[in-house]
Amino acid sequence: EPEVTQTPSHQVTQMGQEVILRCVPISNHLYFYWYRQILGQKVEFLVSFYNNEISEKSEIFDDQFSVERPDGSNFTLKIRSTKLEDSAMYFCASRDPEGETQYFGPGTRLLVL
Amino acid sequence: SQQGEEDPQALSIQEGENATMNCSYKTSINNLQWYRQNSGRGLVHLILIRSNEREKHSGRLRVTLDTSKKSSSLLITASRAADTASYFCATDTGRRALTFGSGTRLQVQP
Numbered sequence: 001e002p003e004v005t006q007t008p009s010h011q012v013t014q015m016g017q018e019v020i021l022r023c024v025p026i027s028n029h030l031y032f033y034w035y036r037q038i039l040g041q042k043v044e045f046l047v048s049f050y051n052n053e054i055s056e057k058s059e060i061f062d063d064q065f066s067v068e069r070p071d072g073s074n075f076t077l078k079i080r081s082t083k084l085e086d087s088a089m090y091f092c093a094s095r096d097p098e099g100e101t102q103y104f105g106p107g108t109r110l111l112v113l
Numbered sequence: 114s115q116q117g118e119e120d121p122q123a124l125s126i127q128e129g130e131n132a133t134m135n136c137s138y139k140t141s142i143n144n145l146q147w148y149r150q151n152s153g154r155g156l157v158h159l160i161l162i163r164s165n166e167r168e169k170h171s172g173r174l175r176v177t178l179d180t181s182k183k184s185s186s187l188l189i190t191a192s193r194a195a196d197t198a199s200y201f202c203a204t205d206t207g208r209r210a211l212t213f214g215s216g217t218r219l220q221v222q223p
Contacts, residue, residue: 031209043201043213056210091156100144102211106155
């Protein structure tokens with residue numbers, strides 16, 4: 001069964017460093033999402049992406065964040081200058097054009113020191 | 114309460130018993146989805162119920178939706194130790210960004 005994959009599974013970085021989290025959505029899906037979950041808290045929406053542009057973003061998704069689909073398979077989330085409070089599990093999700101279900105990847109656990 | 118709040122926050126039952134989790138939300142929705150998360154792992158989609166549906170079944174799962182009360186319930190019948198996980202409801206208001214609740218931590222004792 002097709003699934004969303006994410007790399008790396010864990011990343012440790014120093015405050016102020018840039019990180020890029022990578023996702024490979026399910027191949028025929030056209031809608032892509034990033035969510036995050038701070039330890040012990042709710043899963044929060046960050047951004048949605050369709051047709052090579054951001055379709056919606058939350059107030060969390062400030063200028064430090066950017067997303068890109070650099071080729072036909074990858075979808076990336078970049079955090080330009082990480083802060084301690086960016087430590088969280090980051091989930092990528094994708095959805096096909098006809099469906100309503102979002103399929104989530106296993107997540108990348110980011111720790112900012 | 115916030116959009117997508119589950120109760121109870123934690124539930125501990127014996128294997129073979131049924132587990133019921135509830136979710137309340139505030140705004141109109143297109144659909145409501147339930148996800149499962151094993152500790153520190155990814156979100157696994159369980160079931161989706163649309164706003165014009167009242168009940169849906171999938172294996173040992175039964176979901177109900179009451180749009181007049183803005184609430185949903187997830188029933189897991191004949192629970193197993195492997196059902197131990199956190200369960201989240203997530204609402205889609207048509208904007209497609211999902212709003213998640215705080216989750217119910219289910220512990221099934223063997």
